[in-house]
Amino acid sequence: MHIFEGFLPSPWWQLWFVFSIPVIMFGMYRLNKLVSERRDLLPLLAVAGAFIFVLSSLKLPSVTGSSSHPTGTGMAAIMFGPAVTAVLGVIVLLYQALFLAHGGLTTLGANVASMGIIGPLAAYLIYKAGMKANINFYVVVFFAATFADWITYVVTSTQLALAFPSQAGGFVGSLQAFLAIFATTQVPLAIMEGALTALIFKYIIQVKSDALVELKVISQETVNKLRGISA
Amino acid sequence: MKIGKGEIIFAVIAVLFMASFFYGMAANPGSEFGGADGAAEGVITDVTGGYEPWVGNLGFEPPGGETESLLFALQAAIGAVVIGYFFGYYKGKGRSD
Structure with missing residues (x-):
């Protein structure tokens, strides 16, 4: 659930573009490098992008009586890092803004910041920390993807609260109101997304683990160990 | 599987x-x-x-729920085709190697 067109007044929509554009440019640079040097990894990139496409089209009902959709960005963030994920996020957000009246062009900067950059960055950091701490790969993937999803909506709430501080409670008062909607609605969805992402990674390990090793996402020893357990 | x-x-x-x-x-x-x-x-x-949004919708606006659900389903279908294609491709390739 992205911020609607025209729903961020000046200067907020410009500021979020200023935040997002450098990351998107860096992501395009990384993506170009990947495409020219490692053509064999393109299919994996396509799968990561397609995963975002599928998940962000599914509006799921939640306990709160509202619906929202998962983001699907955790998977791309784990495999390709947050900058490349930002570019994939732009593609999905543009599709939804141009054809579905969902999100918007003026709010694209803010929506890329939440769904394409900060959420994926959280996933990336959690993944790196978890793997370093020697926690089970699938457990780490679960937490990384869950938080990529959830943090996205915490950021959306923060963006709206910054733009619309309430008269009584100021920024904090508004933030509480927006978090009550987005962050709570998102909890079951985020857990569901984490579980799905972990399951998809099981299949990637089965059919194309060498690509993950090449991308330095996972070491060959870990792959061997996981295959030993799940085979 | x-x-x-x-x-x-x-x-x-x-x-x-x-x-x-x-x-x-x-x-x-x-x-x-x-x-x-x-x-x-x-x-x-x-x-x-x-609050009045300072700019209205700029893209194409689906005329109703039916068209909107079509476009959302299309989005999911495109993604699912890509995912299924490559998983099948890699699985088949792994077998023939």
Whole structure:
């Protein structure tokens, strides 16, 4: 659930573009490098992008009586890092803004910041920390993807609260109101997304683990160990 | 593909998710489970005393729910085709190698 067109007044929509554009440019640079040097990894990139496409089209009902959709960005963030994920996020957000009246062009900067950059960055950091701490790969993937999803909506709430501080409670008062909607609605969805992402990674390990090793996402020893357990 | 531990854990979480939805339906009688973004619009109206977006929708606007659901389904279908194609490709390639 992205911020609607025209729903961020000046200067907020410009500021979020200023935040997002450098990351998107860096992501395009990384993506170009990947495409020219490692053509064999393109299919994996396509799968990561397609995963975002599928998940962000599914509006799921939640306990709160509202619906929202998962983001699907955790998977791309784990495999390709947050900058490349930002570019994939732009593609999905543009599709939804141009054809579905969902999100918007003026709010694209803010929506890329939440769904394409900060959420994926959280996933990336959690993944790196978890793997370093020697926690089970699938457990780490679960937490990384869950938080990529959830943090996205915490950021959306923060963006709206910054733009619309309430008269009584100021920024904090508004933030509480927006978090009550987005962050709570998102909890079951985020857990569901984490579980799905972990399951998809099981299949990637089965059919194309060498690509993950090449991308330095996972070491060959870990792959061997996981295959030993799940085979 | 063999049903392993991963599939079972996923299935359990999926069932719990469905259960939480049914609980949500019981806890919010009459709710149509509209978008959380719509609910946020309500908060913006409360906070500002009526906010007018400074620019309306700039892209194509689906004329109704039917067209909108078509485009959302199309989005999911495109993604699913890509995912299925490459998983099948890699699996077949792994076998022939």
